[in-house]
Amino acid sequence: MQHVGIDIAKRKVELLWLRDVETLKRKRKTFENTLEGAAELKRWLGQQIEAAPEQVQIVMEATSVYHELFAQELHAAGYRVCVVNPLQAKRFAQSHGLQTKNDRHDPFLLARMSAERQTQLRAWEPEPPQIKHLKALLTRLVAVEKDLQRELNRLEKAQITAAPPAVMESLSGMIKALREQARELRREIDKHIDQNPDLKRDRQLLESIPGIGEGASTLLLSVIHSRRFTRASQLGAYLGLAPIEAQSGDTVRGKATLGKTGPAWIRAKLYYPAIVAKRYNPDVATLYDRLLRRGMCKKAAIAAAMRKLVHIAFGVIKHQTPYQPQGA
Numbered sequence: 001m002q003h004v005g006i007d008i009a010k011r012k013v014e015l016l017w018l019r020d021v022e023t024l025k026r027k028r029k030t031f032e033n034t035l036e037g038a039a040e041l042k043r044w045l046g047q048q049i050e051a052a053p054e055q056v057q058i059v060m061e062a063t064s065v066y067h068e069l070f071a072q073e074l075h076a077a078g079y080r081v082c083v084v085n086p087l088q089a090k091r092f093a094q095s096h097g098l099q100t101k102n103d104r105h106d107p108f109l110l111a112r113m114s115a116e117r118q119t120q121l122r123a124w125e126p127e128p129p130q131i132k133h134l135k136a137l138l139t140r141l142v143a144v145e146k147d148l149q150r151e152l153n154r155l156e157k158a159q160i161t162a163a164p165p166a167v168m169e170s171l172s173g174m175i176k177a178l179r180e181q182a183r184e185l186r187r188e189i190d191k192h193i194d195q196n197p198d199l200k201r202d203r204q205l206l207e208s209i210p211g212i213g214e215g216a217s218t219l220l221l222s223v224i225h226s227r228r229f230t231r232a233s234q235l236g237a238y239l240g241l242a243p244i245e246a247q248s249g250d251t252v253r254g255k256a257t258l259g260k261t262g263p264a265w266i267r268a269k270l271y272y273p274a275i276v277a278k279r280y281n282p283d284v285a286t287l288y289d290r291l292l293r294r295g296m297c298k299k300a301a302i303a304a305a306m307r308k309l310v311h312i313a314f315g316v317i318k319h320q321t322p323y324q325p326q327g328a
Contacts, residue, residue: 005110016107038073053078148178208322211277232311241307
């Protein structure tokens with residue numbers, strides 16, 4: 001297996017091919033972060049590496065949306081692409097006592113990570129087109145809702161300070177337009193799901209869970225189908241809901257905290273469904289009450305309720321059956 005590390009920025013892509021794992025002999029090349037740059041990179045790999053694409057492992061960090069073009073193009077060309085969390089790369093560097101981080105050093109670090117942890121890295125796969133479409137609509141809806149809340153806050157301040165009529169008119173017009181945009185995006189989301197029978201069926205299954213309504217079901221659909229999760233614990237860990245313990249020997253007795261490694265905005269959207277679920281979902285309510293009796297604070301118990309709700313959601317999708325309380 002040949003190992004390649006790629007550091008991706010907004011405009012430039014730094015590639016390093018680790019030609020010899022033992023001597024750390026390497027070769028590097030810089031490309032533009034464009035479709036033409038991706039095509040040039042593939043040509044360069046084909047000319048330099050005398051191995052079939054499936055025998056070449058390419059590791060890159062997840063960098064907002066800037067890595068997606070090269071991940072898509074290299075995956076389509078048959079290369080084994082691994083997209084790692086930047087925290088993974090940082091921890092790997094720390095394990096080797098490396099402190100330097102720059103655009104020239106990072107691809108070397110990623111290539112070494114590929115060589116040393118080859119069997120531990122999961123191959124990246126593109127999201128299904130219908131999920132990519134759904135996530136794009138959801139992302140835009142979240143942005144519009146944030147803008148709407150900002151304008152509502154500004155309107156409140158303008159009312160308190162008796163702002164001029166022109167300011168009030170401007171704010172009211174913007175709020176009206178944003179509300180209409182949000183309604184239109186929700187209609188587009190519903191239309192998209194209705195046009196995909198699998199998504200429509202899974203949304204109905206998710207909404208059979210007390211605590212999960214239309215908004216939460218759509219959100220969970222976009223997450224559960226975006227990756228090949230095989231266990232509920234993997235989904236919980238991806239969303240940053242897995243507890244991390246801090247205990248060692250007889251002296252270190254830190255409190256368990258959430259991993260918080262996944263998308264923060266999704267965790268925020270799951271907070272209120274968990275609040276509802278701890279009242280109306282028998283499984284979540286049982287867990288929540290038991291944790292409170294054991295002395296856990298309410299905030300931590302709600303986090304556990306969020307994780308339980310996500311696990312239940314994974315179960316109904318995996319087994320394709322509506323929600324059934326565990327007691328039943």
